[in-house]
Amino acid sequence: MRLLVVEDEPDLLRGLARALRDEGYAVDTAEDGEDGLFKAESVNYDAIVLDVMLPRLDGWEVLRRLRAKKKTPVLLLTARDRSADRVRGLDTGADDYLVKPFDLPELLARLRALIRRSAREVRSVIEIGDVTVDIAARIVSQMKKSVVLTAREYALVEYLALHRGEVVTRTALYEHLFDESDDTLSNLLDVHVSNVRKKLGHDFIVTRRGHGYSIEA
Numbered sequence: 001m002r003l004l005v006v007e008d009e010p011d012l013l014r015g016l017a018r019a020l021r022d023e024g025y026a027v028d029t030a031e032d033g034e035d036g037l038f039k040a041e042s043v044n045y046d047a048i049v050l051d052v053m054l055p056r057l058d059g060w061e062v063l064r065r066l067r068a069k070k071k072t073p074v075l076l077l078t079a080r081d082r083s084a085d086r087v088r089g090l091d092t093g094a095d096d097y098l099v100k101p102f103d104l105p106e107l108l109a110r111l112r113a114l115i116r117r118s119a120r121e122v123r124s125v126i127e128i129g130d131v132t133v134d135i136a137a138r139i140v141s142q143m144k145k146s147v148v149l150t151a152r153e154y155a156l157v158e159y160l161a162l163h164r165g166e167v168v169t170r171t172a173l174y175e176h177l178f179d180e181s182d183d184t185l186s187n188l189l190d191v192h193v194s195n196v197r198k199k200l201g202h203d204f205i206v207t208r209r210g211h212g213y214s215i216e217a
């Protein structure tokens with residue numbers, strides 16, 4: 001999953017990006033509203049964390065312009081616990097909001113819920129044959145035994161599991177698994193796919209020649 005964090009306080013931005021990468025997300029960052037809007041329009045993020053008080057364009061304006069084009073889930077960070085701000089945020093098209101200062105576990109839980117909702121996934125545990133993907137706990141198990149995956153392998157499995165039954169193109173996987181700070185070789189995706197197959201069985205991920213990959217529903 002690839003996220004965009006738009007936040008002008010450098011310490012908070014750095015801390016958030018680090019915490020989200022530790023959770024296995026690919027993370028892009030922007031320090032003002034203009035850059036944030038540009039990135040939000042250029043890349044299909046799985047979710048955006050958007051601060052309201054931003055230089056150049058404030059969060060409201062970023063959201064308003066983004067919503068004219070895209071439905072990317074947006075979690076708004078509001079500075080004050082003012083109900084007028086919350087109402088305005090939800091009316092402008094925010095999917096959820098958090099009041100600063102917030103607890104990191106709550107932000108993570110809300111992001112997972114947003115991503116699940118946008119994939120129209122109601123439950124946080126997905127079963128595919130004998131494999132179970134627990135999105136809340138970020139644990140993959142097979143026949144009730146947990147399987148150790150790297151962060152990127154997990155991200156690959158989670159993305160395909162949330163889109164199970166669909167063919168996911170290589171382009172979409174590159175867009176959702178890697179961020180702007182990654183300078184990966186073009187064959188790295190295949191390495192992750194191959195490693196996941198070694199761990200979960202060759203047929204767990206199906207190659208669709210010329211199209212991409214899929215996990216059967």
Ligand code: CA
Pocket residue numbers: 007008009051052053054
């Ligand atoms: Ca701010």
